[in-house]
Structures are given as structure tokens and as C-alpha cells.
Amino acid sequence: MTLDIAAELLGLLADTTTEERPNAQLEALTLAVAADLPVLLWGEPGIGKTAALHQLAESLDLPLTTVIASVHEPTDFSGLPVIGADPAVHGVPMAPPDWAVRLAEAGRGLLFLDELSTAPPAVQAALLRLVLERRVGALTLPPGVRIVAAANPRGSAADGWELSAPLANRFVHLRWTYEHDVVVRGLGGTWPRTTLPRLDPGRLTEAVAHGRRAVCELLTARPKLVHQLPKSETQRGGAWPSPRTWDMAVRMIAFATAAGTSREVLSMLVRGVVGDGPGLELLALLDRMELPDPEELLADPGAAALPERGDLRQVVLEGVVEAVRRNADRARWEAAWMILVRALDGGAPDLVVVPAGNLAELRRDDWPLPAGLERLAGAMHVARRAA
């Protein structure tokens, strides 16, 4: 067997095609890297984290430098102390390793720190300084360098490392998983290709305002969420809310809005910085911000456009009744009835029942029954049957 034939066989094996397929976790990674936040990918070894980093580096046009943390010594990251002629005069410089010098000379690049969790603690301590302060020994990495780290989940890590709460608080945590059918199809010769998000220069101001408004509204209503150290053992080493991570959340919402990405991607990013519970509350608020404003509906009930989904429609109707309760007069009360009647068009009648009952209680004795009320009879019939 000659190597020529082997090369031909290898060529055939390398001959794969790609197909368009959206990949939310890759989109989330791209946005976090673009936002210049340190990302930590949690995932089992061998599931394609490195391949994803290659695609990301290619699409951002950044040279990729991979450093396997577990095979390095701490001095490779904190710098090697080199004793000069007269240490008392010149001090002892901490010499950076060659890859860091090359990265600093290039001025830009994607630095991938793999296998963070299997390195000894002193190496990790040195690495975290690199991630957080961008310093390798005496050298500071230029702002054009973006850093992504990868770690194995706690349960599968062989040694005793875990992220302390202050360190966990500085990362965007992304869980990296594989999809079974994507892997099987890829091994058959067709790998997925994802169109990565692009920022729309025209939406930047609006995006910043949107992010700030959402986070401020949430924290005004829920002051407890501003700072919550993880308490239970299951949440340790993960994302948790603090002023720092809320600032990261503002940044992530702004980037996701400017890129026009889906809620799935934003959900990964927001939960990846402030944790699941606070993240979901923020997302619920973002959902509510997109619902029609009760006051606008009451101002023009004839043109009211209600959401299709039953649970959201019910939230809107309850909001309308609540708005009338806060500031009741006959015109607003009648407008609310019109909105309830409109909610029957193309919607289930049962979700009108509770708001209708609440609205009826607000009636003053001198207000006549509003027009169109007979159309609610069907809903009232439903209510009577359910009673």
C-alpha cells in the first residue's frame, strides 16, 4: 500500500457537503463573542466545540489560536520569571509564551482555551487572570482578541475543579450539546452550515434603549433579583444575578435586538449570564413588552389587534380590565367591553369569561348596558355550563 492511494482515500473521506440549518447555540456564541464577553462552553469532550470555534473564527475572519490548558504549566500563562543581570534595578520580567506574543503582534484573533476544567488549580488561577484581565505575564492582549473557554460539566470532570462564585459571575455560560440527527447526517457526509447573525447598523440606538428599559423595568419591580448568590449545590459554578451580570444582560439584549435574532438565542444568552430563574423573568417581561399596551387598546378599541395565543390574549384582556379598574369612567368601561367582544373573533370564548365578570363588577348604577354585549352571550353560556 502506498501513501498515494491512502491520500486518495483520505481525499474521498474529506469530501463532504454542507446544508443550511439554523443552530441557536452557535448564534448565541457568535453574539456573545461579538459583544466581547468571555464565554464558557460547558460540554462533554468530543461533541464538536472545536469545530464550532473554527466556523466562528472563519465567519468573523479571525485567526484561531487553540491552547489546551491541561497540558500547560502555570508559568505559560502567568509568564516565566527571567532573572536578568541586575534584578534590583530592572526587576524580574515575566516572559510571555510565543503564542501570546504572536497574538499580540497580530492585534486580533480568537483565543480558545480548551479543557479548562482538567488543568491543575494553579494553571486555572493563571488562566482566569488571562481571561478576565487579558494579561499573559508582562504582555496585555490587544482588544481585538476575543476569548472563549471550554470546560467539562461538573459531574463528568475527573478532578476537583469548579468555578468559584465570583469567577462564574464573569462568564457567559453556554451549554454545548449535540443533536443526534445532525451528527448522524454529518457522518453520512452532510454537515450543517449556519448563517451567523449580523448586526444591523440602523438599529443600534433602539437596541441599547430596549435592553436598558427591559432590565431597569424588571429590577425596579423585583429589587431582590439584583444580587442573589447561588445557595444550592446544584446551582454552584453557574450563572447568577449581580449588577455585573445584569449589565451583561443589557449588552446581550442590545446585541440580540440589533442582530434581530430569535427569542431562543436571546433566551440562551440571558439565562447564561443571570441564571435560569431571573433570566426567565426577564424574558417574560420582554414578552409582555411586546404585547399591546392596555391604554392604547382602550384609546382605539375598534382597531384593537389581540395576540393569537390564548394565554397571551388572556393576559392582555386582564390588563385592560385592570387599567379600567385603576381609572374608571364610562367611556373607558365601554371601550373595554368592545375589546372583549373583539376577543371573541377567532378566539376561544372561555378566556373572555373571567375578564368579563371582573369588568361587569366595575359597572356603576347609572351606566347603561353597552352595545354589542349580546355577542358575549355565547361566552356567558360557556360559563354557565362550566359552573
Add this chain to the structure above:
Amino acid sequence: MSGSAERLDTEKLYAARLFAVRARPYLASALFALHVVASPRTPTMAVDRYWRCYVSPDFVARTPMEELAGVWVHEVSHLLRDHHGRGDRYVARHELTGPGVRLMLNIAADCEINDDVYGDGLRFPAGAVHPATLRLPPNELMEDYLPRFRLGPFTDGYAWLDCGSGADGGERPWDLGPDGAHGLTEHERDAVRFRVAQAINGRPGDAPRGWRRWAEEAFHPPQPWRELLGAAVRAASASAGAGDDYTYRKPARRGAALPRVVLPALRRNPPRVCVVIDTSGSVSDEELGIALLEVAAIGRAVGGRRELLGVVSCDAAAGVAVPICRGEGIPLIGGGGTDLRAGFASALRTRPDVIVALTDGWTPWPGSPPPCRTVVGLFRRRVREDLDHTVPCPPEWARVVKIG
């Protein structure tokens, strides 16, 4: 709604949903989030993973309204409890194949739901599966039921059972699929589940125990305690000068090649671990057996050096700390009330890097943190609801892993 929609008695169906919302107010957003699709091919009512609810017009016509309300709650429970996702993971983990698998998943999922959603205003539907009909105990999870029954005489009566792809993950011919109209995306599904969990946690008195447990774990599923305990002990023993690490106290081997450079060397410094085992009467033999196995496992995890692992058995007075000699041959003395303070004091005499306390928590704790890291393995106690007991909390300075 098209085709046979004329025949579907929507008024009855929606009246039933309203009835269900009144009986289970905390499920309102989930019930209202379901999108109804009239589907004559569906035997009864079925859901898909995108939160569509397929309804047979015949089934609505022949089922009493109150029973229909129970079916609404039943179907939405499949979705809230992510039975399709859990079913898919179970099938993948156990590499199950064959036509009966999805039916088994459906039956096990129904068992998980049916033992706690009915009653209190909702009638138990005729012919529904209950764990008791399979001679299994109630209050367990789908994954617990699955390995404990086979399709056979007990399940023959349920061959017609079909709660759709939302219940067991198997595609159905009537499913509209991911691209069909009115499906919920993953984020929207999470948002609905989150709202329901908030509604339950907001007024926990209103919801039965099964739902409260679900709400607590909806976004933080419990992790296997062995991994957590192992990770806690390893993390505690890897820091504070113990474990494999670099040190400047010893010259490095590659220092000879770089004469002008000072290099640290890798140094092994295995931690001393002392395990305090609560042997009071309130800890059962079974739990002590588990605890012993964990002690042996922790011993291997920290490097297996026998003289570095000590054990103190402790009730009201601490036994003598003994090094482990054989894997499970630890003498356990005790059997009264507990005072772990004595156990801690006696453990500290061995100058450990880490103390691991295995206990049920019914004990006074030391008033100040010991001078080493502490991990508490806490045996879960099923606190009876009618008794107003509160287990004393382990102190703040200890890392706590709930066991069992």
C-alpha cells in the same frame, strides 16, 4: 379549525376548559396556551410537543363535561412535565426499539400524572391508568415506573390509550409538525412552564404536593447526589494547599534546560479527609450502608491513601477516629441521640483538610466554622405534612448535598 369543525362541540370543550381553570387556577396560563385542533382521526384528546391539542369531535360528544375538564388537565400535565422530552431521553439511554415502546411510555407517563391530578373538583375518568392497576406504588416518576412493568394482561385494557406525541415522543399521523400553524417554540414553552411554576410557588397552599415538587424542580432538575457529593468533596480537597498543584518549593525537572528561568514543579499533596458518620437512632441501617459505600468512594477519589482517610462514628459522644483499613470494614458504634459537635471535635484532632459529615441533620452544629472545609451529606427526611417539624438547618459555612 376546519373540516369537521362544525361537528366539534366547541362550546362544551371550552366550558370544560373553563371548569378546569376554576378547579386548578395555577394551570390557567398553560391551559389557555393550548391551541385546539379538531381531529377526527385522534381517538380521544392528544397533544403534540408544540402545545397543540388534537380533539376528536366524537369524544367530546360522548364525554361528560366534568370528565372532559379532567382530560384537559391530564393532557396539559404531559406537556408541563416534558414527558415527550423525558421519553425521548429514556428511549435513547436504554436504546429501546419496537412498536410497544411508545405505548409503555404513555402508560408510565399517565401513571405519574393520574395519581395526583384528580380529586378536589376533578373526577377520575373511567378506564384511566392508575399505578395501582399495574400493582405499583403511587407518587413516583415516569422513569421509575418504566422498568417495573411489561405490556401484558394488566395493560391490555390500555392498548387504545393515546395522549399523542406530546406524551410519549412518537409522531402521530395527525400531527401538524414543527412548521404547522400555532405551535409554540421552545422559548415560548419554557415561558409558559415558568409562569405556571411561579403561580404554584406564589400560592403553594393551593397546589397538591406533586405539583409543588414539579414547580420546585421545573427549572432546576435534581442532580444525582453521588456526583454532587463527589464534586463537593473533590472541590473542597483540591483547594487550600492540597491535591496536585504547582509549587515553587521544589525545583522543576525542566529547569535544567532553562538555566535563567525559575520554574515551579508539580507536586502531589493528597488531602486528609475525615468522615463523621451520624449513627444515631434516627439514621436507618440502609442509609448507613449507603454512607459507608460513599466513604469508600471518597477514599478512592482523594487518592486512596488509607492513612489519609479517617472515620468518626458519632452519636451523643464521638467514637474514636480510626483510619480506614478495608473498604467497608468501618466499626460503627452508637445508636442514641446525636451531637455532631463531639464528632467534629474528635475529627479535628486528626488535623484534616476536609471534614465530610454524613447525617440526617437532627443535631446541634458547632457554633463556629472548623479550621478546614466542611461538606455535609444530608439524608433527606420525608417530613410528614401533619406534623409541624422543621429540621435544623446545617450552618452556612458548610457545603450541603442532599442525599437520596
